[in-house]
Amino acid sequence: MGVWSALDENHRTLVLDTEGRLGLSQNDNIRNRLLLKILCISDIVIFRTRAAKLPNDMFQFLSDASNAFHKYFRKELENVMKSCNVDGPMSTMGPTLIVFHETNHTEVLRGHFQCQKTAVEQLKERFEKMKLSYDAYSSIEYVGIQSVGGKQTDFSEIKATITSTLENNKIRSPRRLSTIFKALQALNEKFNHAIPPEMPSTLPDDFFTCCVKCVSCGIKCSMAANHQKENIPHQCEEQCLYNRGLDNEILKCLQCHREGRDTIVYAKLTAANDNLVQGIVKTVWSGFIIECSHHGEIYRSRKYWYGNNEPKDVTRVEVIHVWPGEDHNRLGSDVTPRKIIEAISSAGSYLSSSTKVITETVADQIAPSYWIPNKDVQECSSCKLQFGSNYSKHHCRACGHIFCDTCTKNRAIVPLLDTKKAERVCDNCYHELQSQTLSSIFQNNHLNTQQTPSIDYGASNTSDVTSPNVHNIPMSRRFLELFKDNVGTVIYNYLVEPIKESTRPNYWRRDSECRACFICQHEFDNTTYRLHHCRKCGEGVCDMCSPNKRAIPERDWLTPERICKSCDKTMNE
Known part of the structure; x- marks a missing residue:
């Protein structure tokens, strides 16, 4: 399918000609989407049909174009008009629709004295009977011609209608060619995602919406195509289904919900204001805690000797959508176990220096x-x-x-x-x-x-x-290497590694998924490009891309901790 363009110098008009819905294409949905883009950037849309009676497909297609203009194209066109400094109210941007109806044996639509309805009113009535929208068109015109006996088509009436429409600047002021080009370019960049050919062409919303489906319930994202390029997450207003394997349930503070807020909460070992030792002692005595950022402590599992409430009394459970490539567990996680491991590692580092000297001395001897x-x-x-x-x-x-x-x-x-x-x-x-x-x-x-x-x-x-x-x-050296390469590896893989993984906060990227630095894309090694996790976003970064430390209260890191350059820049802004 192709789109041809020509410049009419007499009327100073750019004419775009398409093959319409008769054009051959391997994917009819992509063809229809392109037609809708052309229609929505035009000042005048001429729909020509030679059917004996106006077909329902014509009304459906024109209604799809109207809906696409309002729901998807209008915002993009407004941005283009602002960037090009084009004056004029945006409400008049809709094109004028001209239905050019040519018949051979049947009569065209005419104004009848008995029904007292013009041809345009009959078209609008047809739209309304089919429950279709045509609000995007600034005006609708009808040109009907009956060519009897194989006579050539008389284009004089359609030419007169086009000329009068072009001269009417009340509908839309003239635009530069560069503005038209930028408008079409913006629509192509926004809506260029792949469309499955088996998708029914009667669903034009699928031409312009995100094709990603929820892993749990299979419902599509309701956002516009390529919304992730604008850092807008997937969204869907329909209720999701619980999946035991995905565990897509989250807790929200019930009191915040009553106050019109949505605050995600989760069970953790220590409160935000407690230090590590104090928090662990409280956990041993009173159990785990659920804390809200607005209302503080809202639940303790063993606050009283008997008669303790259940978490459901202070929280509400919500089933959320799980989108491909996203980890819903990253919404919230207790970092206390990781703090304990890091405290132990920090204490061990003070002892390792003297131990390392002894180890190197023994290694030199053998x-x-x-x-x-x-x-x-x-x-x-x-x-x-x-x-x-x-x-x-x-x-x-x-x-x-x-x-x-x-x-x-x-x-x-x-x-x-x-x-x-x-x-x-x-x-x-x-x-x-x-x-x-x-x-x-x-x-x-x-x-x-x-x-x-x-x-x-x-x-x-x-x-x-x-x-x-x-x-x-020496045999002693061989024995030492054998012990380090085999016994040491077994101890690490079966003892240390499971402990590290079990204490990993849920919002951290798994170590097995971190092959290269999230920022510089350099592969990790055991020296200058060791794997570290940003305490804010949880991505795996190298030491050079995470030189700064900051407190992150929203993640319960109240003391300065490692943070990547990207998050550090975001927090500064």
């Missing part, structure tokens, strides 16, 4: 002779990352220098080691091993037992070799 001692290195030999309690040291099994985890992600078989297992190597040695140019770079590693090796990573190259030796990693 390390191969060509490895640089841990005590002599304070930064990564490649990226210069400063080691501390947060970053671990790793030895390259080829050159023996110390690197961070990010710089030793590669694994390769080292020819001069007494093992056929792929070992941890630095990036430089890995590339040399892959290119098979590493035949002699380890020849002088045995001299490390007699002299202190150089810490300069750049000095470790192929020019320092003297004699080839096969190095044997």
